[in-house]
Amino acid sequence: MNAFSRLRRIWQIQRVLRRYRLREILKPHADRDPRPRGERLRMAIEELGPVFIKFGQALSTRPDIVPADIAAELAKLQDRVPPFAGSAARAIIESELGKPVDEMFAEFDDRALASASVAQVHTARLKNEDGTPGFDVVVKVLRPGIEAVMKSDIELLHTLAALAERFSSELRRLRPRDVVREYEKVLLDELDLMREGANCAQLRRNWLGSKLIYHPLVFWDYTRTRVLVMERIYGISIRELERLRALDVDFKVLSERGVEIFFKQTFVHNFFHADMHPGNIFVDVSDPRQPSYQAVDFGIVGSLTASDQRYLAENFYAFFNRDYKRVAELHLESEWIPEGTRVEDFEAAIRTICEPIFQRPLRDISFGFFLLRLFQVARRFDYQVQPQLVLLQKTLLQIEGLGRQLYPDLDLWKTAKPIMEDWMRARLGPAATFEKMRAQAPGLAESLPELAQQALRHFKRLDAGGKDRELRALRAEIRSANRRTLTLVAAMACGVAALLLREAAPLLPAALGAMALLLGWRALR
Numbered sequence: 325m326n327a328f329s330r331l332r333r334i335w336q337i338q339r340v341l342r343r344y345r346l347r348e349i350l351k352p353h354a355d356r357d358p359r360p361r362g363e364r365l366r367m368a369i370e371e372l373g374p375v376f377i378k379f380g381q382a383l384s385t386r387p388d389i390v391p392a393d394i395a396a397e398l399a400k401l402q403d404r405v406p407p408f409a410g411s412a413a414r415a416i417i418e419s420e421l422g423k424p425v426d427e428m429f430a431e432f433d434d435r436a437l438a439s440a441s442v443a444q445v446h447t448a449r450l451k452n453e454d455g456t457p458g459f460d461v462v463v464k465v466l467r468p469g470i471e472a473v474m475k476s477d478i479e480l481l482h483t484l485a486a487l488a489e490r491f492s493s494e495l496r497r498l499r500p501r502d503v504v505r506e507y508e509k510v511l512l513d514e515l516d517l518m519r520e521g522a523n524c525a526q527l528r529r530n531w532l533g534s535k536l537i538y539h540p541l542v543f544w545d546y547t548r549t550r551v552l553v554m555e556r557i558y559g560i561s562i563r564e565l566e567r568l569r570a571l572d573v574d575f576k577v578l579s580e581r582g583v584e585i586f587f588k589q590t591f592v593h594n595f596f597h598a599d600m601h602p603g604n605i606f607v608d609v610s611d612p613r614q615p616s617y618q619a620v621d622f623g624i625v626g627s628l629t630a631s632d633q634r635y636l637a638e639n640f641y642a643f644f645n646r647d648y649k650r651v652a653e654l655h656l657e658s659e660w661i662p663e664g665t666r667v668e669d670f671e672a673a674i675r676t677i678c679e680p681i682f683q684r685p686l687r688d689i690s691f692g693f694f695l696l697r698l699f700q701v702a703r704r705f706d707y708q709v710q711p712q713l714v715l716l717q718k719t720l721l722q723i724e725g726l727g728r729q730l731y732p733d734l735d736l737w738k739t740a741k742p743i744m745e746d747w748m749r750a751r752l753g754p755a756a757t758f759e760k761m762r763a764q765a766p767g768l769a770e771s772l773p774e775l776a777q778q779a780l781r782h783f784k785r786l787d788a789g790g791k792d793r794e795l796r797a798l799r800a801e802i803r804s805a806n807r808r809t810l811t812l813v814a815a816m817a818c819g820v821a822a823l824l825l826r827e828a829a830p831l832l833p834a835a836l837g838a839m840a841l842l843l844g845w846r847a848l849r
């Protein structure tokens with residue numbers, strides 16, 4: 325963007341800010357506009373275009389950054405825009421794939437099936453090599469020129485964030501430059517449909533053969549950065565509740581399966597679809613008693629770090645045992661709250677959010693909402709929640725909302741418990757310990773000769789340096805450390821042998837396992 329158009333854009337933004345009196349938002353006592361501040365902000369963002377809309381949508385899921393009233397308005401941001409011409413879509417497809425559309429597709433519908441600010445979707449049918457009609461597909465095409473618009477607006481966001489950080493102490497506290505930097509990647513990712521295809525393929529692989537959910541096949545030969553071709557699915561949108569009801573679809577099974585999918589994605593695969601709004605969910609009704617899901621739109625996915633996974637699992641347990649003290653402890657243990665915070669204040673804050681929630685009957689309790697409130701507390705205590713965790717919380721809220729809409733008596737915990745217990749066992753049980761040992765064994769074996777050399781060097785130096793008491797003590801200490809290392813290595817070797825021989829006669833692996841535990845215990849004591 326040249327200097328002139330940048331100035332023009334800043335001037336435009338400035339006009340929008342004035343029109344909606346957005347500066348007053350920062351000074352609530354001076355705000356005389358009768359329209360609520362969140363609504364004004366939303367309308368301004370809608371006027372500013374796709375980058376601001378996407379950014380606003382992303383911020384709506386950050387209770388640790390944005391106050392609740394504004395977040396609720398931002399969540400309403402609509403990303404529907406008039407479609408661009410089918411001929412423009414064809415031109416992009418042809419320039420990306422290097423062949424005429426009619427050569428690749430037996431049919432191509434010029435009217436868009438759906439159109440959003442970054443891309444639009446057309447239905448089509450592939451052409452087989454012999455010219456006969458092939459698979460029914462959808463073709464997702466990036467909006468013409470969207471890359472330039474996105475990139476220049478992102479640059480502008482950086483400029484605005486820098487200005488805000490420089491001139492407003494209220495905004496500085498929210499670290500706008502960091503927030504923009506964090507979302508820049510998410511926004512730019514949307515410009516690469518190969519990435520979306522890869523996300524879809526990964527989810528498909530994770531769930532292949534499952535009776536819970538189906539993901540379309542990606543046609544890689546026809547997929548490029550600006551074009552994504554995938555199998556067309558024909559399920560009924562989850563929005564069409566009446567139609568689903570008329571087909572006698574079992575809503576209880578459907579809602580339980582939604583919860584199961586969520587937990588498996590989070591705890592078993594650690595790869596979750598993070599844009600689970602109803603527009604992206606379809607239902608396969610070929611057996612209405614055993615309905616299953618079909619998902620589309622894989623632009624946003626997430627996965628958690630091991631520690632976030634554990635944080636979530638433990639909070640889940642505490643939450644369902646209605647144990648707010650444990651919830652508070654968990655946050656203290658994981659150093660969630662900054663130094664200098666009074667523990668009592670923090671506990672009181674956690675109690676305040678937990679008590680009213682825990683008083684309600686199970687059917688009214690939402691774990692997604694509980695997490696949301698936890699993150700709001702985090703915001704008050706100046707703690708920055710990991711974006712992936714927030715993404716997951718948003719997904720959970722969507723799944724729960726959907727589940728309860730389908731079946732108000734949905735018992736979240738009943739569905740979640742077996743999955744969580746499996747996870748705990750797999751993560752923390754003896755088999756997991758053996759598995760960890762096995763994974764670490766090669767690295768350890770490699771460094772063993774080096775370790776021995778180092779120890780030898782130490783001994784030589786000690787011997788050369790006389791025999792005073794301090795040195796003898798040091799030598800004894802090194803020897804004991806070496807013994808421990810050796811014992812640990814022996815424990816690992818037994819563990820690995822037990823694993824490798826687990827198919828053998830029952831006694832041998834069991835004896836080796838017991839030996840590994842005993843040695844491990846001695847080494848770590």
Ligand SMILES: Nc1ncnc2c1ncn2[C@@H]1O[C@H](COP(=O)(O)OP(=O)(O)OP(=O)(O)O)[C@@H](O)[C@H]1O
Nearest residue numbers: 403438440443445462540555556557603604620621
């Ligand atoms: N594989 C598919 N089979 C059938 N319909 C599809 C498929 N993929 C997408 N669609 C339809 O196209 C619509 C838009 O697709 P998608 O959500 O991927 O686009 P988008 O540009 O990311 O839109 P938004 O961001 O608003 O969700 C979907 O809501 C769905 O109706």
